[in-house]
Amino acid sequence: MLALVAVVVLAACSTVSMTGRKQLNIVSESEILSASLTEYQSYMKTAKVSSDKNATAVVKNVAQRIAQAAESYLRTSGQTADLQNYSWEFNLVDDKQLNAFCMPGGKIVVYTGMLNLIGNGKDRDDMLAAVIGHEVGHAIAKHGNERASQQLLAQLGSSVLGAAVANKSEKTQQAVAVAYGLGAQYGALLPFSRKQELEADYIGIVLATLAGYEANAAITLWEKMSAVSQSTTAEFMSTHPSSTTRIAQLKKDIPEVKKQLGVK
Numbered sequence: 736m737l738a739l740v741a742v743v744v745l746a747a748c749s750t751v752s753m754t755g756r757k758q759l760n761i762v763s764e765s766e767i768l769s770a771s772l773t774e775y776q777s778y779m780k781t782a783k784v785s786s787d788k789n790a791t792a793v794v795k796n797v798a799q800r801i802a803q804a805a806e807s808y809l810r811t812s813g814q815t816a817d818l819q820n821y822s823w824e825f826n827l828v829d830d831k832q833l834n835a836f837c838m839p840g841g842k843i844v845v846y847t848g849m850l851n852l853i854g855n856g857k858d859r860d861d862m863l864a865a866v867i868g869h870e871v872g873h874a875i876a877k878h879g880n881e882r883a884s885q886q887l888l889a890q891l892g893s894s895v896l897g898a899a900v901a902n903k904s905e906k907t908q909q910a911v912a913v914a915y916g917l918g919a920q921y922g923a924l925l926p927f928s929r930k931q932e933l934e935a936d937y938i939g940i941v942l943a944t945l946a947g948y949e950a951n952a953a954i955t956l957w958e959k960m961s962a963v964s965q966s967t968t969a970e971f972m973s974t975h976p977s978s979t980t981r982i983a984q985l986k987k988d989i990p991e992v993k994k995q996l997g998v999k
């Protein structure tokens with residue numbers, strides 16, 4: 736019995752290609768995609784889509800370029816099978832929270848609160864690329880599957896065999912709902928782990944650079960976030976834990992990524 740459990744766990748372990756980190760994904764990608772789509776559609780039914788045409792166009796343009804960069808990354812890194820999982824959608828939603836997300840399958844939402852924080856300066860698109868690149872980083876590294884898998888394991892009392900059996904059940908939908916926390920029932924996005932955050936930061940730099948944006952804007956963005964968080968409770972901060980070490984890591988990674996990609 737124990738040996739069988741170990742085999743299932745090993746089989747469910749995959750690797751994040753951009754960083755080489757091992758992760759536990761016990762739910763099949765198709766299950767995650769369909770559960771995520773259901774969750775996204777029910778979120779969009781209640782979300783207030785922004786009526787500001789200019790701001791929406793700004794977000795869609797940057798998100799489109801980041802999505803293209805993500806696809807070209809998947810193509811050149813031999814993950815062509817993953818390409819079919821993406822059916823991109825880009826939205827600007829009226830919500831004062833400082834947040835944004837990208838669900839499995841490429842459904843991107845930026846809140847107006849985040850856009851307002853970024854402002855209308857000349858580095859606006861670069862900062863937006865940092866936010867969206869980071870969120871798409873979570874998606875292409877399959878952090879949603881990882882989090883839903885952890886959620887399933889918790890729900891099922893660590894019965895990995897049970898979780899494997901539960902793949903086709905309502906439990907996957909519940910796990911995705913809890914993992915994304917988009918419904919009124921849950922109210923707030925759950926935090927990703929520190930490792931997932933740093934991984935998304937790294938992938939975000941790569942995607943922003945590939946898309947032709949200035950990756951250093953990520954540092955400006957996090958500095959802005961941390962200044963705001965001193966006075967208010969910034970939601971993006973609570974779901975995206977920040978620290979000086981995170982900024983330090985970006986300062987280390989950005990020149991290396993630029994060098995690797997041949998960008999000044």
Ligand SMILES: [Zn+2]
Nearest residue numbers: 927932935975
């Ligand atoms: Zn994040």
